[in-house]
Amino acid sequence: LINNMEPRNQTGVSEFFLLGLAEDPELQPLLYNIFLFMYLVTILGNLLIILAISYDSHLHTPMYFFLSNLSFTDICLSTTTVPKMLVNINTQRNSITYTGCLTQVCAAIIFGSFENFLLGIMAYDRYVAICHPLRYTVIMNPHFLSLLVILSLFISIMNALVHSLMLLRLSFCTDLEIPHFFCEIVQVLKLACSNTLINNIILYFMSSIFGGIPFSGIIFSYTQIVSSILRMPSAVGKYKAFSTCGSHLTVVFLFYGTGFGVYISSAFTHSSRKTTVASVMYIVVPQMMNPFIYSLRNRDTKGSVRKIIGRML
Template sequence: MVPENYSRITEFLLWGFSEEPELQPLILGLFFSMYLITLFGNMLIILAITSHSNLHTPMYFFLSNLSFADICFTSTTVPKILFNIQTQSKVITYGDCITQIYFLMLFGLLDNFLLTMMAYDRFVAICHPLHYTVIMNPRLCGLLLLVSWIMSALTSLLQSLMVLRLSFCTVLEIPHFFCELNQIIQLACSDTFLNNMMMYFAVGLFAGIPFTGILYSYSKIVSCIRGMSSAQGKYKAFSTCVSHLSVVFLFYCTSLGVYLSSASTHSTHSSAIASVIYTVVTPMLNPFIYSLRNKDIKGALKRFYAMAAIKGPTVLGLKNSLGLKD
């Protein structure tokens, strides 16, 4: 028998960041700007890598997939945030909330796996350069990506389905700006022991172990760099790793902080800020971090701009010669 204070729910209410009306335009403009930068920057990286054959290497293969995952990751939450602020609504339906949890976990886990694969790629390239092309062959890269997609999809599906077994009280206000898994579990009135155990198990298995692997890979990389005799070689190897490490620490420190913090010490405000960093800020910064510190990407972007500048007038001149009008 279901207790009286349990009911079949149809929607949740998202608190967001602030209820003060004068701050809403500022928050709207901030999120809209970050979203546009994320879309534009990551799309440029994908176009630059796919349009230049010299960038068809394992490192840039993983980077282009990371950019795609980042676009999808931030698109899971930001459009809904913008819509709610613009319409002054806090409502998200139960179905949309479960869907948001699924895709947020899917692309978050995919980000996690791609960062791990990029660390392994740097480890092989720096510590085993003579065997790099043999180890990081196209078949292995494709297989790693496929396994990452499958594991991310299955884990996200399992976690989402387990939310469906929870019962909720009539007060369904989420102290957040999107449906995050741990926030939804805390709202449940039914027993959440199994959900919490599965969530912590997934975090430990699919985030803790890869993060440990990344740190181990870079400890080996640092040892190899220190053993190099050429100062130029040391600088080049170090510069290629700094950008990746900065993204890794920003992503993992904030996401692990959100999911591993206990309910007793859990601060709603700090959790919201940490969630913004790993879901919005990190995908926005990735294009800047990887392009500004990477000569290959900067060169590809310059050539891409040059090609676009040449094709624009050429297409316009062709249209004029054919007598076509807009």
């Protein structure tokens, strides 16, 4: 009777196996070098943004306060996923401990959610600056800024803890291979032998709420911003107002565009490998590009970064 049964649940899971981006051994050195370069650029670029904002008093404004938090979040999100992949490629071992996997799931949700909230808050900041310029300093006061960031981080942590605790109740099958380069919660749930209906309901419900609210806020803010800009009589005024939103809009399109790309690729392709490659565009590329977007499009940030580099050299 036992021989005819499905593989038994393995409640005492010690480790999972991350299959990564490619199985071909010849591609591993190339992938290692590419991701090491991307990770170092991400860390260096975002650190420069944080240092530039910290040391330049001209950048001690709400917009740059949120930008420094965004850069910190980008560093944390990349550090959650990329170093473990680099270690696995270097050691030629694909394993990750059960505790390490749950920690990675939790951290990825925290920093992914926090970045989502920050982009929504930054859109609100631009809305107040353009649509209510006379009240800007009153509305965006230091106490309110700190409250927005702390509340967003608190919600992100609670969101991650709920999903992590729900994972603890699951038992897993003998097949513990994750077709990804990090422990992504959806992929982990697919390996469970116990019923994951409640997990999936909570996952999609909380993702809709905590992802939908900031995204809706961004759409509302920019609808009001565009409406306000179109009413401006001066073409120079229109250009100046819109240029203050350019960097943020680019980051928003990159973050949500790659996110929707991963969702579409997973919905329309049955190849887990293609979905994994698409996930790189969501979990690695935006974090690397954000410093370049803000430094190249913003004269103040560019000048401050140059001063920091000059002092280092």
